Every structure is written in C-alpha cells, then in structure tokens.
Amino acid sequence: MIASIDDPESLQDLRRLILEFMGNQVQESDYWEEMSDLEKGELEEALLESEDDANHVDHELVMERYKKWLEK
Numbered sequence: 001m002i003a004s005i006d007d008p009e010s011l012q013d014l015r016r017l018i019l020e021f022m023g024n025q026v027q028e029s030d031y032w033e034e035m036s037d038l039e040k041g042e043l044e045e046a047l048l049e050s051e052d053d054a055n056h057v058d059h060e061l062v063m064e065r066y067k068k069w070l071e072k
Contacts, residue, residue: 004070008059015050022047 005011032040049055063070
C-alpha cells in the first residue's frame with residue numbers, strides 16, 4: 001500500500017516509475033485514442049503540475065492528516 005511507505009526516496013522512485021509508465025501508455029496504448037480532448041488535456045496538465053515542486057506536499061504532513069484512515 002502506497003500510504004504505508006515512510007521513505008521519501010522510495011516515494012520519489014515510485015513517482016518516477018508511475019510517470020514513466022504513464023508516458024509509455026500515452027504513446028503506446030489505445031486508451032489514449034479513446035479519451036476526449038478535455039480528458040487528454042487534463043491528464044497532461046496534471047502531469048506537468050506534478051513536476052512543479054511547489055505542488056508537492058511533505059510526506060510527514062500527508063501522513064499526519066490521514067493517519068486516522070491508516071490505523072487498523
């Protein structure tokens with residue numbers, strides 16, 4: 001479960017892996033052709049926004065906010 005990862009470096013590695021996967025999917029997968037122009041634009045915008053460090057939230061802050069859902 002992603003929410004249980006405590007290591008920021010591992011989270012960055014996972015983020016890079018997901019972005020690489022998404023890039024490959026956009027170029028190689030048929031689903032891209034099935035998406036509307038609006039959906040494509042929003043996905044591309046979200047990927048660009050994820051590259052801006054100003055849009056990142058500190059891992060500890062996220063874990064503090066959502067710990068009530070993570071505790072079993």
